[in-house]
Amino acid sequence: MDPNLSLANKLALWLDLMLVQSIPIDSRRAIPWLLWAVWKNMNAVIFASTQESLGMQSQVKCNIHANWRNDKLHCGGSWITRDHQGRVGHHAREAFTSSPDKLTAELRVLIWILQSMQDLQVQEVVIGSDHCDLVEAIKRPNDWPRYRWLLHQVTVLTREFPLVCFENESSASNHVAREIAKSVMRNSMFQSYLALGGPSWLHDRIRQESAF
Template identity: 25%
Template sequence: MYLLLANSKKRSLNPKIRLAFPWVLWQIWKARNLFCFEQRRFNAEAVIDKAMEEAAVWLHLHSFIPDDSPEITVEEMASQSWEKPPLGSFKCNMSTVWEAQTGNAGAAWIIRDSFGKALFHSRRSFVGIRSQVEATMIVLVWTTEALNDIQVKRIILETSSPQIQKNFSQASLPWSLHSLWRRFRRALDRLETYRVVRINDGCNTIAQNIAESALQVQWQQSYLARNGLDWLDARINMEASVVV
C-alpha cells in the first residue's frame, strides 16, 4: 500500500504506471475476496494486467495520458511457398518455437536478397518465457533491433505467427508485454522503409527449422553469421530457384 501511494507521487514515472494505483488496489482487493470466499486463485501477472488495462481505458478517455504509438499494419500473403523479394529489396523471415513445459523458446531470423541468396542469419534461445505471445514479441524485438545494429535500412519482415494480427497495436497485447511492443515500434521507426507481412507456415520453414535447432542442447549458443547454414543450403537454393 505504501509503495503504491509513494510511486503515485513520483513525477519521474510513466503516467500510465503512476496514475494506475487505484485500479491496482481494486484488483488486489477483488482477487483477495475471490480467494477468501470462492477459493479462486489468481496469479500476480493476471491481476496487474487487468488493473493496467482498466486504468488505461479510463486514463485515455479522460486525456490523462497520451495515446499509444500508432498501430502497425500487417499485410497477409496467401502464397504457399517462399517468394523472393522485389529486385533491390531484402526480406527477413522470423520464427520462434516455444516449449510450454520448460518455458524455453528458440528464435531465428534469416535475411535474403532479391536473388534468394542468404546474406545473414541468427539463432538464439530464451528462457523463462511464459506464453507463445511473449515468445512472438521477443523474436520481433530481437530481430528488428539486430537489423538496426547491422545497419539494414529497408526490409520486408515476414512471420507466420498467428499472434500477429492485421492491425497490430499495443492495445492488442497484455499490459506486461507493452514494453516489448514499444521497443519493437522504436526499432521499426529507425528503419527507412519496412513492410510487416504474415505468411503461411509453408513459406517460413527455413526460419522455423533454425528456431527449432536453437532448442537442441548442442546448438543452444547464440550467434549472428553471414550467409546461410550448410545443412539448409539445398533448401535455400531450391527456394531461390522458384520462379513465381
C-alpha cells in the same frame, strides 16, 4: 505523322511547323514549350520507374521464427535474410529464457531481430512471420494490452528504419527459419551466432524456399 519516323525526325517536323505562316504566331511560339513539357514528363516517368526498381533492390526480406514449447523451457529464435533475387544474406540463432506464452516469445525474438538489422545497417526490411498473432498485434497494438510494453519496444525500434513491413508467411515458406529456431532446443545449441549465407544443412531447402 508517320509512326515509324525516328525521334529526331519527329522533332524536326514539329520545329518546321514554326515556319508555317498559316499557323497563328501564338501557336507556333508554343511548340518549343510543348516539346519541352513532353520531354520533361517522359524523363520523370523513366526516373520514377528506375527509383522504384532501385527501391525494391535495396529491400531485405527477413524470415523469422520463435520456437516456443511451454512456459518452463527456453525457446529458440532465428532469422534469415534474402535480397530481392532470393539470395541469402545472413542468418542467426539465439536462445531465450522461458516466456509465459507463444506471442511473448515471438515479440522478444522480434525485438532481437530488429536490433540485429540495425547492427547490420539494414535500411529497408520486410519481415515475414508464420505467427499470425504477431503480425496482428503489431498492426493493432491497442487490441493487445497485455503485451503493451513489448509492442512499445517494437514501435520504437521500427521508427529507426526508413522502411519496415510485416507480412504473414505460410509454414512452408518459413521452413528454413523454423528449422534453425528448432535446432536450439532439439540439438541443445544454446550458443548464439551470426553467419553469412545459409546453414549448410539446409541448403536444399533454402533453394526450394527462394521460389515462394
